Amino acid sequence: MTAAMLGGDARDPDPERAVVGTVTSGGTESILLAMKAYRDRALARGRARRPRHPEIVAPTSAHVAFDKAAQYFGMRMVRVPVGRDFRADVGAVRRAMSRDTVVVVGSAPSFPHGVIDPIRELAAAAGAKGVGFHTDACLGGFVLPWAERLGHDVPGFDFRVPGVTSMSADTHKFGYAAKGTSVVLYRGAELRRHQYFTATEWPGGLYFSPTLAGSRPGALSAAAWAAMVATGEAGYLEATRRILETAARIREGIETIPELRVLGDPMWVIAFASDQVDVYRVLDAMAGRRWSLNGLHRPAAVHICVTLRHTEPGVAERFLSDLREAVGEVRSTEPAKEGLAPVYGLAGTIPFRGMVDDLLRRYVDLLYRP
Numbered sequence: 124m125t126a127a128m129l130g131g132d133a134r135d136p137d138p139e140r141a142v143v144g145t146v147t148s149g150g151t152e153s154i155l156l157a158m159k160a161y162r163d164r165a166l167a168r169g170r171a172r173r174p175r176h177p178e179i180v181a182p183t184s185a186h187v188a189f190d191k192a193a194q195y196f197g198m199r200m201v202r203v204p205v206g207r208d209f210r211a212d213v214g215a216v217r218r219a220m221s222r223d224t225v226v227v228v229g230s231a232p233s234f235p236h237g238v239i240d241p242i243r244e245l246a247a248a249a250g251a252k253g254v255g256f257h258t259d260a261c262l263g264g265f266v267l268p269w270a271e272r273l274g275h276d277v278p279g280f281d282f283r284v285p286g287v288t289s290m291s292a293d294t295h296k297f298g299y300a301a302k303g304t305s306v307v308l309y310r311g312a313e314l315r316r317h318q319y320f321t322a323t324e325w326p327g328g329l330y331f332s333p334t335l336a337g338s339r340p341g342a343l344s345a346a347a348w349a350a351m352v353a354t355g356e357a358g359y360l361e362a363t364r365r366i367l368e369t370a371a372r373i374r375e376g377i378e379t380i381p382e383l384r385v386l387g388d389p390m391w392v393i394a395f396a397s398d399q400v401d402v403y404r405v406l407d408a409m410a411g412r413r414w415s416l417n418g419l420h421r422p423a424a425v426h427i428c429v430t431l432r433h434t435e436p437g438v439a440e441r442f443l444s445d446l447r448e449a450v451g452e453v454r455s456t457e458p459a460k461e462g463l464a465p466v467y468g469l470a471g472t473i474p475f476r477g478m479v480d481d482l483l484r485r486y487v488d489l490l491y492r493p
């Protein structure tokens with residue numbers, strides 16, 4: 124179902140054209156597995172064509188799960204700055220590719236700024252060098268196909284685009300399944316084969332496992348299937364219509380607040396920054412009004428990811444009036460010592476990133492304190 128939604132044909136009799144995949148535990152696992160597949164495919168080549176250090180080329184905006192993959196699988200991550208519109212810079216990506224590049228990445232849309240990378244151009248650049256291309260549609264996989272059907276101008280991002288060789292799409296986000304499932308897809312069964320783990324010599328028997336986990340929760344896969352069938356095409360269309368309508372109203376509302384500026388040209392994940400007030404203090408003032416927004420950095424910004432909850436009557440209006448009030452509060456009061464503003468302020472000024480890294484680890488320790 125996911126392959127069909129994303130322009131692929133799971134039943135194509137040609138095994139190298141058929142779009143195949145697996146259910147995973149979430150967006151991160153889908154991304155980890157795709158990166159492992161590209162690495163292992165490249166390492167299986169003859170010595171002359173094998174990379175010394177398999178490399179992922181990704182815009183700075185691509186999800187941090189790609190860094191996690193690089194760290195876990197001993198790959199090199201090459202991050203490429205995005206353009207002024209927060210979309211991947213195709214020329215810069217092209218220049219960043221080397222003989223060690225095994226995959227290029229683009230997002231549809233990106234987590235921080237909710238913008239869709241120029242997938243067609245990126246995939247063509249990768250394809251021209253015989254390199255794979257992964258569209259991370261963890262956020263957009265279950266929204267963009269329906270947005271397109273509703274008449275929105277959605278640039279090519281899925282398997283209809285030549286050169287797109289894999290995708291991730293999260294059932295547990297806008298697929299409305301319970302947390303714990305996502306789908307990773309490949310163009311061709313050969314690429315998926317490099318995702319698998321197999322062992323032939325273990326006394327426990329001939330062993331294979333398709334994904335990262337050993338034992339897996341079948342109930343979650345079944346529940347995800349049920350959520351998709353129960354929601355159906357009509358359900359996804361209606362949910363997307365409501366989300367995009369509400370998001371457009373929220374975006375327009377933010378644009379009328381003089382202190383704030385929307386970043387890029389987003390659809391339903393809307394990031395805003397400010398040249399006049401500390402945007403992290405706005406984040407804290409919104410938290411005080413019970414809004415749980417995400418703080419972003421480089422550049423400093425805050426985003427709201429519009430979901431079905433926000434489409435309930437009056438919610439968008441309350442968000443905008445709270446946001447106006449929050450900005451006013453920040454303008455008229457002194458900074459507090461609590462909240463995220465001092466944390467982001469401090470983290471931004473420490474030049475030793477190892478220290479910030481250590482602080483993050485100790486923060487996680489605190490979360491596990493008995």
Ligand SMILES: Cc1ncc(COP(=O)(O)O)c(C=O)c1O
Pocket residue numbers: 149150151152186188230232233234259260261262293305
């Ligand atoms: C674009 C994108 N990719 C990947 C992920 C990672 O997904 P997960 O948190 O399910 O591991 C997210 C999560 O928000 C995302 O927005």
